[in-house]
Amino acid sequence: MLTLEAVLSLAPDDASAKAARGLTVPAKWPLLGANEAAAWGECQGSGSKPYQTQVDLSGPAFRCSCPSRKFPCKHGLALLMMRAQDATLFAAGESPAWVSEWLASRGEKAQKKEERQLEKAAAPVDPQAAAKREGQRWQRIADAGQELQRWLADQMARGLGSLNSEVLKSWHTMAARMVDAQAPGLGYRVREAAVGVNNGVDWPERTLHRLGLLQLLCEALQRRDALTAPMQADLRAAVGWQHEKAEVLTAGERVPDRWTVLGSALEERDDKLTERRVWLHGHRSGRRAWLLDHAFGGRGFEQAWLVGSSVETTLAFFPGVSPLRALSAEPCSAPGPAAWPSGALGDEWMAIAQRVSACPWSGLHPLIVRDAVAVRSGDGLLAVSQGRALPLALAVAEQWKLLGSGGGRPCQLMGEWDGRVLKPLSAWEDGSPLPLWQGGAA
Secondary structure (H helix, E strand, O other), X not given: OOOHHHHHOOXXXXXXXXXXXXXXXXXXXXXXXXXXXXXXXXXXXXXXOOEEEEEEOOOOEEEEOOOOOOOOOHHHHHHHHHHHHOHHHOEEOOOOHHHHHHHHHHHHHHHHHHHHHHHHHHOOOOHHHHHHHHHHHHHHHHHHHHHHHHHHHHHHHHOHHXXXXXXXXXXXXXXXXXXXXXXXXXXXXXHHHHHHOOOOOOXXXXXXXXXXXXXXXXXXHHOHHHOOHHHHHHHHHHOOOOOOHHHHHHHOEEEEEEEEEEEEXXXXXXXXXXXXXXXXXXXXXXXXXXXXXXXXOOOOOOOOOOOOEEEEEEEEEOOOOOOOEEEEOOOOOOOEEOOOOOOOHHHHHHHXXXXXXXXXXXXXXXXXXXXXXXXXXXXXXXXXXXXXXXEEOOOHHHHHHHHHHHOOOOEEEEEEEOOOOEEEEEEEOOOOOOOOEEOOEO
8 A cells, every 4th residue: 555655755865756756667677576565677778787676565674786875775675666656557467586585585584583582682691790881881871970960959059041062061071971971861862952952942941940850850860769660761861871672572561462653753863873763653552652773874674664554564662651651572574554543632632731730751752733734934833723723843844734734724743742742743634544745854
């Protein structure tokens, strides 16, 4: 059920999408074939031998014999675009050997990866040594928290009016000290507060809010032993001490369901690192979840999650009071039509309020605004629904695309809510399995 828009959303950049469009000519493909597992083709390039292009439809995942370093390349995109536009171009039947061997190799790698994770989780460990290492790290983090608390008191005594470029250098120094103390989450929050200084008319309120959350974290570290296990797990995540994936896969809460991909957000981090956040909704359980992946140097992600599609799989959730982050614990089924969630806007706000009250350090929340109308306001955009107007964080070009796709009609808008603004990721109309619009690039 891949759509042209869904395929284009997988392009690494606009140039790749444009180049792929130029290859969606059947005459350029002397071979086109497909079955339930894969689609494949041979695209005639500048050389005498055509490029062999193949797509694992369960991902989708791509492979091509061309020398491009982009992932997926223009040939893979073009092949899938033609499949979405006219499936009758593809001859049905058994896949050629070069496709079958690749699919088998992918299956073996996935199985070996799962076995390694299970072996790592089941590997015998010295409980006393492990407890000692964990205790030592918690002590380093607690000591760093006390240092940070004294620093916060100094900043409040000095006052926000004294902040200048020289003072802010000390903020970045403190952030580095937190990283050295194995508490990168604390360092990130200090650095985020420094970047927000003098940025926007409401920067004092936002800065005080961020510093207040840091103070709350420091106090939680002091009384960590009195917290419940799920609250300790949230505290651990907040200070940047991530749980091992193997541990989550073996001990985390497992939820089998048909998961609809609500939206996907991409952000470029330092050193050519791309972060992807995928937001899911469980059709039977009603649960929300987000998956976090990283890709380096333009390489593709292990699995493509297509906005507006749904897959049958089991998710393993990270521990916490109101857990959202999860891992895919088993291979996904082939993508099917979306099962868009329904519900009142008030229920969405209540879920966020309960999540924040349980864990105040939660940064992003999935939010679906029912019957939203996008309205221009100055240089920005608002989502108006039930008498409320939510500011949207969206690039100018995407603002016009969202306005054009909705045509002034109410639609269902999904995005990431950070407590101040909504970053839209997708929009759809009830009764339609396909999204009207999707964004996600930073």
